[in-house]
Structure formats: structure tokens, C-alpha cells
Amino acid sequence: MVAEKETLSLNKCPDKMPKRTKLLAQQPLPVHQPHSLVSEGFTVKAMMKNSVVRGPPVAGAFKERPTKPTAFRKFYERGDFPIALEHDSKGNKIAWKVEIEKLDYHHYLPLFFEGLCEMTFPYEFFARQGIHDMLEHGGNKILPVIPQLIIPIKNALNLRNRQVICVTLKVLQHLAVSAEMVGEALVPYYRQILPILNIFKNMNDEQWAKWIRAGQTLKQARAVRHPSLESSQGTTGKRPQEGADGAGSPSRHFWFNEANFQQL
Amino acid sequence: MASSDAKPKSVSRAKKWSEEIENLYRFQQAGYRDETEYKQVKQVSTVDRWPETGYVKKLQRRDNTFYYYNKQRECNDKEVHKVKIYAY
Numbered sequence: 579m580v581a582e583k584e585t586l587s588l589n590k591c592p593d594k595m596p597k598r599t600k601l602l603a604q605q606p607l608p609v610h611q612p613h614s615l616v617s618e619g620f621t622v623k624a625m626m627k628n629s630v631v632r633g634p635p636v637a638g639a640f641k642e643r644p645t646k647p648t649a650f651r652k653f654y655e656r657g658d659f660p661i662a663l664e665h666d667s668k669g670n671k672i673a674w675k676v677e678i679e680k681l682d683y684h685h686y687l688p689l690f691f692e693g694l695c696e697m698t699f700p701y702e703f704f705a706r707q708g709i710h711d712m713l714e715h716g717g718n719k720i721l722p723v724i725p726q727l728i729i730p731i732k733n734a735l736n737l738r739n740r741q742v743i744c745v746t747l748k749v750l751q752h753l754a755v756s757a758e759m760v761g762e763a764l765v766p767y768y769r770q771i772l773p774i775l776n777i778f779k780n781m782n783d784e785q786w787a788k789w790i791r792a793g794q795t796l797k798q799a800r801a802v803r804h805p806s807l808e809s810s811q812g813t814t815g816k817r818p819q820e821g822a823d824g825a826g827s828p829s830r831h832f833w834f835n836e837a838n839f840q841q842l
Numbered sequence: 843m844a845s846s847d848a849k850p851k852s853v854s855r856a857k858k859w860s861e862e863i864e865n866l867y868r869f870q871q872a873g874y875r876d877e878t879e880y881k882q883v884k885q886v887s888t889v890d891r892w893p894e895t896g897y898v899k900k901l902q903r904r905d906n907t908f909y910y911y912n913k914q915r916e917c918n919d920k921e922v923h924k925v926k927i928y929a930y
Contacts, residue, residue: 662907671871673907677900711910715900 639777642738650693651701659686661708663700670700672707683719684726687712691730694746695737702745709749713756720756724763727753728770735774743778850875850928859915859922865898867917867925872901872909875928 614630617623624631653659660675690712693705713720734746750771754761764771856863866876874880877889880901890900892913901909917925 671909673903673909675907677908678910714912715910 688726694734856925868898
């Protein structure tokens, strides 16, 4: 009759007040579940027993960076480039107002490389096609300009834009086979070019294809990624020493293969 | 050998790709019928060619701009039927 006594002493409105019950001897004590506290890491709150530390924020390694206006766009709009756009049955073609052999490569080639950051027509088309033509017909004029090309290449890769990365890798492949000793000339600049490629090194084909824009086929994405990041043969001169850049360095995988370039 | 002001007597369309068709394609892209007309108009004796393949490398158009062509084949099979072959 314990329950009745308690209700008589406490209960003035029996319908509203809940009935209190007492535990029987065999019944175990209810375990009090502490309320978990979500907290940021490396705080005093995180040191508490019942706190659950929230994971670190996303670093944004794969996040695309916004583009800035380039010198290429400025020069193009001013009409400083000796190029004109022609439309033919295959699409667009570039017509040169001056013979490429007579161009000052020290002035124009770095400017065209700066246009690699562009993603809109006609800038990206002119940059891409202009680089292709200049590398195709440059000969020994290309080698002295290599140091001036590294910063534009690095800036283009740092955008983390898949389209831009694809185009830049193709340009790098063409650059390596464009003239003698260009491959060796690029070796001192691996530390500036390769880190961004190291970020995407482990991205599998499905992820890569997913992020490529519409219009790029998966075959092209694989063809671009495979020889640039996984080629093993050198184009000119010897392969860099295995230990030169440290074991496990991505530069071991980064060597252009002329045969692979031809497949592109 | 055609004379300096020779005009073609007949024209036909290419049916199958060949190296000659490739070069004709390149001349016609630049706005000329063929190598004969290019040499007549530009008053040149030779045309820039790729030493490896023998394809036309560079042409100057009538507006004096330059067209540069790749070392490899540029004329797709889809474009072959558009190439005109002139007979003198």
C-alpha cells in the first residue's frame, strides 16, 4: 500500500500529477545517460568527459579557385596579338597576321601561357591554339623562354579547375616534346608544378570523369591523366635519378612520353 | 606543267583520303584551288612543307594572314568528300 500512501500525501489533483513508483528490490538502477556535448577541437569544452569533438573543417584542397583577369585577356582586347579567328568546317581556326617564326617568343609565349587560366570563349581557344602553333613552329626559340612559362603554368594548375588542368597537362606534354632539351629544362621546376598534381594523383577515374565538364570524354580524361602522371619513359635525355627528389615523390611518375602524346 | 595563267578544265570530288587529298584540303582551307593557283597568286616557287610527312606546313592567305597546319593528317574522313580535285 505504499503507492496509496504516497498519492494521498502528494496528490491534490490526482488526474494531473503523475504517480510515483518505487523500485522493487530486484530491479536494477536506471543508468543515467549523459547528454553528449558537441564541441570544437582543441577547446576546454572538448576536454569534458561527455563531449564529442566535431571533425576538422574541410580544407578545400579540391575546391576550385576563382579566376582573376589575366594579362592575356587585356592584351587580346587591346588587339596586341597578331591573331585572328577564322571559322571553317571543322570549327574554329586561328590565322596569324605575322609569321610565327618572326615573333618575339620572350614576349608572346608567356602571355599565351597566361591565357591558360581562361575558361571562356574566345580567350581559352586563342590561348590553347596559339600555344600549340607557337610550340609547333618554335624550334630552338622555345628553350630560353622556359623559366618565364613556369609561373603561368603554376597559376593555371592552382585554379583546381578540371578543364584548365586537362588543357594545361596537354600543353605541358606538347612543351616537353616541342624541342630538344626542354624536358631537362623543366626538371628544376618540378617542385613548382607537381604539388598540385599530387593532390589529384589518387583521384580515381570515376571521380575524375564526374568532375570533367560536359563535352570532355572519359577517354580524353584518362589519356590526359595517364601519361602525365604515370608515364615512365623520358622524351629527351635521361630520366631523373630516383633519389633526386626523394622516395615516393610524385616527380618519379611525371615524365612525358612522346608516344603517349601522339595518342592525344 | 601548267602555264602561269592556266585554268582548270574539270573538277571532281575526292572519294578517298590520300596524301594528295590532304594537301589539297589544306590549300582549299586557305582559299586556293590547289598548289598551282597558290604559286600563281603568291608568286612563289616552293611551298613550306613538313619534312617528316611532306604535308603543307604554312600558307599565306589572300588577306596576307598565315595559316599553319599540323604535321599529322588534318583532313578527316568526313571532310574528304568536300575536297575538290581540279584537272588541267
